[in-house]
Amino acid sequence: MGDRKQARDEEFQSFVIGRWPRLMRTAFLLTGEQHAAEDLVQSTLEQAYVAWRRVGSADDPEAYVRRVMINAHARKHRRKLREFLARGDDSGLVREIADTGDRIAQADDRSALLTALAQLPPRQREAVVLRYWEDLTETQTAEAMGCSVGSVKSNAAKGIAKLRAIPGLADMATQGGRK
Amino acid sequence: MSTNRETSHDMRDSDIALLLADAADEVEIGIAPYQAVLRGGRRRRARRWAVAAATALVLAGSSATLAVAGLPGGDGGQVATQPLVPVDADPSRVLQTTLATGTDQGSKWRVLIDVWSAPRDEKQAEAQRAAMALRGETPPDAHNASDLIGKITYFVYRGYGDKTTKIMENTVPASDTMTGTDLISGSLPLRPDAKADVRLVIGYIAKTAQRVNCTWTNETATVVEKAGSATGTDVPAIRSAAGSPYNWFVCVAPKGTEYKTAEVIG
Numbered sequence: 001m002g003d004r005k006q007a008r009d010e011e012f013q014s015f016v017i018g019r020w021p022r023l024m025r026t027a028f029l030l031t032g033e034q035h036a037a038e039d040l041v042q043s044t045l046e047q048a049y050v051a052w053r054r055v056g057s058a059d060d061p062e063a064y065v066r067r068v069m070i071n072a073h074a075r076k077h078r079r080k081l082r083e084f085l086a087r088g089d090d091s092g093l094v095r096e097i098a099d100t101g102d103r104i105a106q107a108d109d110r111s112a113l114l115t116a117l118a119q120l121p122p123r124q125r126e127a128v129v130l131r132y133w134e135d136l137t138e139t140q141t142a143e144a145m146g147c148s149v150g151s152v153k154s155n156a157a158k159g160i161a162k163l164r165a166i167p168g169l170a171d172m173a174t175q176g177g178r179k
Numbered sequence: 180m181s182t183n184r185e186t187s188h189d190m191r192d193s194d195i196a197l198l199l200a201d202a203a204d205e206v207e208i209g210i211a212p213y214q215a216v217l218r219g220g221r222r223r224r225a226r227r228w229a230v231a232a233a234t235a236l237v238l239a240g241s242s243a244t245l246a247v248a249g250l251p252g253g254d255g256g257q258v259a260t261q262p263l264v265p266v267d268a269d270p271s272r273v274l275q276t277t278l279a280t281g282t283d284q285g286s287k288w289r290v291l292i293d294v295w296s297a298p299r300d301e302k303q304a305e306a307q308r309a310a311m312a313l314r315g316e317t318p319p320d321a322h323n324a325s326d327l328i329g330k331i332t333y334f335v336y337r338g339y340g341d342k343t344t345k346i347m348e349n350t351v352p353a354s355d356t357m358t359g360t361d362l363i364s365g366s367l368p369l370r371p372d373a374k375a376d377v378r379l380v381i382g383y384i385a386k387t388a389q390r391v392n393c394t395w396t397n398e399t400a401t402v403v404e405k406a407g408s409a410t411g412t413d414v415p416a417i418r419s420a421a422g423s424p425y426n427w428f429v430c431v432a433p434k435g436t437e438y439k440t441a442e443v444i445g
Contacts, residue, residue: 005359016213046223132195
């Protein structure tokens, strides 16, 4: 009986260590800030721990954790994000298009995208991050967000349209790109 | 990343995906803080109870009267009814067990649990929900009656003087069990109007657990053991509760000290 508990703990530990990097990246895109991302992932995993006996034996613990994270983000991080934005980068969306090929300029590109992403309404941001970063299907995204597929489509489309309004986004995409 | 998507991203949006991947790389990953997650998770387990208590304060107006109606009179020395665990209990009939009673500063207090057996189908679930509503009990997280099928629902109450407060509620699969030294406990003030003075500890453990050690902030401890058939409810003990898949215990910290830890020690 004690062995079962130990096995569960080990399973949870390996889940935490294995998923931490990806969860951190997703949380960073959702919150737009390092410490908020750490808080979000940690509190998500704490909730997963409480339910691990049930979650760990489920078919897809990752889907559960994703759902918890999205719920937690929706509940807790909106105000935090607004505060962060209020004192954040004031260059915002109207900055000039940076020179490319330059590390500083590339950092600016990322920052502009993060700022634009953070200014999306939370549901649009969640839909964009889950669809285009997590690469989930519309159905998986709907499950994670606890909404209909139609709502995912609409939120993702609106979010993408707003991101496309960033001046110079096309240049960023072709020249900044993935490392 | 998934490949069996039913709707692919529009290729025109693949640039967004690339930019997001690039932006996501900006975060410092660091080492997974496993120990901190573990500590936080354990705290959350315990805090569930406090949250239930806070919710209960809001709900008290509707639930207290009905719950009091079910309270045994209790002179502090009543013998605990040996709870029956019905093989095929009627899900629309509540199973109530007294977990503990006592007297504090001249006021009688008690801890009770209401357990509702698992409905087998929608009809039973509907009947159960209606019966719960008559007692002012609302199952947590059950949006539809069908959410209750195959699940046990329980509510724990603290009575102090003439005030009764719901302090815990949960719906769990009927097959849920605890094993070995598993323990989930919560602590809260014994007096309903107290903000601090966290002296009451309630928890549930495996049916096989024999002893629980509750420690207090003044470094003393109280050990509770499995109740015998004649153990009165004013004696802190581990008890079975009718219909519950776990055994339950209640500890009360001596006056002037507060809850520190609780663990199964045998």
